[in-house]
Amino acid sequence: MTTLFVAKQYVKNFISKYEVYLKPLFKLILALVTLMIINGKIGYMHRLDNISIVLIASLMCSFMPMNFIVFLAAAFTVLHMYALSLECAAITLVLFLILFLLYFRFSPKDTLVVLLTPLSFMIGIPYVIPLTMGLLGTPASAISVGCGIIVTYLINYIADSAPTLSGMETEDIATRFRFIIDGFLDNRAMVLTIAAFAVTIILVYLIRRLAVDYAWTIAIIAGALADVMILLVGDLMFDTNVSILNLIIGTVFSVLIAKIVEFFAFHVDYSRTEKVQFEDDEYYYYVKAVPKITVAVPSRTVKKINTSRKRPSGSSQSQR
Amino acid sequence: MTRMASYESGKGKKDINILNYFRGDYIGFQVLKSVVAATVSFLAVFAAYVFYNFETLMQDIYKMDLLAFGKSVIILYLCTVGAYGVISYVVYANRYNRAKKSLKTYYNNLKKLAGMYDK
Numbered sequence A: 001m002t003t004l005f006v007a008k009q010y011v012k013n014f015i016s017k018y019e020v021y022l023k024p025l026f027k028l029i030l031a032l033v034t035l036m037i038i039n040g041k042i043g044y045m046h047r048l049d050n051i052s053i054v055l056i057a058s059l060m061c062s063f064m065p066m067n068f069i070v071f072l073a074a075a076f077t078v079l080h081m082y083a084l085s086l087e088c089a090a091i092t093l094v095l096f097l098i099l100f101l102l103y104f105r106f107s108p109k110d111t112l113v114v115l116l117t118p119l120s121f122m123i124g125i126p127y128v129i130p131l132t133m134g135l136l137g138t139p140a141s142a143i144s145v146g147c148g149i150i151v152t153y154l155i156n157y158i159a160d161s162a163p164t165l166s167g168m169e170t171e172d173i174a175t176r177f178r179f180i181i182d183g184f185l186d187n188r189a190m191v192l193t194i195a196a197f198a199v200t201i202i203l204v205y206l207i208r209r210l211a212v213d214y215a216w217t218i219a220i221i222a223g224a225l226a227d228v229m230i231l232l233v234g235d236l237m238f239d240t241n242v243s244i245l246n247l248i249i250g251t252v253f254s255v256l257i258a259k260i261v262e263f264f265a266f267h268v269d270y271s272r273t274e275k276v277q278f279e280d281d282e283y284y285y286y287v288k289a290v291p292k293i294t295v296a297v298p299s300r301t302v303k304k305i306n307t308s309r310k311r312p313s314g315s316s317q318s319q320r
Numbered sequence B: 001m002t003r004m005a006s007y008e009s010g011k012g013k014k015d016i017n018i019l020n021y022f023r024g025d026y027i028g029f030q031v032l033k034s035v036v037a038a039t040v041s042f043l044a045v046f047a048a049y050v051f052y053n054f055e056t057l058m059q060d061i062y063k064m065d066l067l068a069f070g071k072s073v074i075i076l077y078l079c080t081v082g083a084y085g086v087i088s089y090v091v092y093a094n095r096y097n098r099a100k101k102s103l104k105t106y107y108n109n110l111k112k113l114a115g116m117y118d119k
Helices: A002-017 A019-042 A051-062 A066-084 A086-103 A108-122 A128-136 A141-160 A162-167 A173-185 A188-208 A215-238 A244-265 B002-009 B011-019 B023-052 B054-060 B066-118
Strands: A274-279 A284-289 A305-307 A317-319
Touching (some): A066 A162, A086 B023, A128 A141, A128 A215, A141 A162, A173 B023, B002 B066, B011 B066, B023 B054
Antiparallel strands (some): A305 A317
16 A cells, blocks of 8 residues: 555656646547547548548647647537537537537636546546546536537437438428437437436535544545436336446446546545644634545655775775 | 745736725626627527527517517526626625635735834
């Protein structure tokens, strides 16, 4: 365990030392992965589905603010949709417009979640998002995650129904527009996922703020169980075709990732908990103090011994 | 001292920008921006609604009471913008108060630090 703590300290020191370089690198990788996934999923515009354009765009993102990645991802999505059909582009544009104008005016920090939610869906562990956002965020994060889920389901829906849409070319534009809106709004799985994730985020947030021992671990387990239960019960009620095996495996992985997040964000020693009571003129205080675990990183001192051959006699060692 | 420096270069900058305005001016400006954002969003959703029901609307356009329809749309618009305006008022009033509080703490700490140097 001590090795792990030392490793954690090393990681922390490394990040704080090289933050200037790591931040742009992180943005570059995130932008690259996002744009490549968008191109892989809905790469209808062949001009954009080009690695050199993706690389240039990602490099641009690396020195721009984080929200620029979200803006660029939205622009890529709308352009791909435009190549598929005008109606798809219009619907996607309206959705992004509402998200950017109404919600992200308030919480520009949370825009990253909207990006990470579709990514987590693509790699099959979406359940990690409500757990980590409950641990690190606030209940308001439920709205950001909800927006991310809506964007994910819209992209998936359009990608799945692209062949049908291409076959409807003879129909008029309003019919195709109605077809997309009806199919998108009638998606029970989306509503169920939004509800399950929102409940999980709020539950995890409430439990992890309790003054009980191992609150974060309890919050992670309770949140994961609540999430699985809601999705399974919802599946029974609304027939949303949730794959039970994927759900369980995904949740187990998500719990492991949430534990790693906990290790880095909140690690305390409950065995050394102290409870104290004191008072001042106005209040009586009941304080529970739990010490953080800190480990001193063994520092290496390099002793350089130069043997100078020029000196004719005596000890020729000099230390620096 | 480190915390003060980190505040000054990070959140402090935003707080100073916020406190450059008077409270009423800052909140008023933000609410105005919200009203514009809500109007644009409402227009986008309304356009989508009209397009979705294009055939029905075209068929009934001579039968329906356009005045009543317009009235209900305007009422809906006012409700949306009003609700959004109230939410933004609460959020930005809260933000202004928080910025004022943390900047006050920062200046107090700065005074203490200056006192230490004088000694």
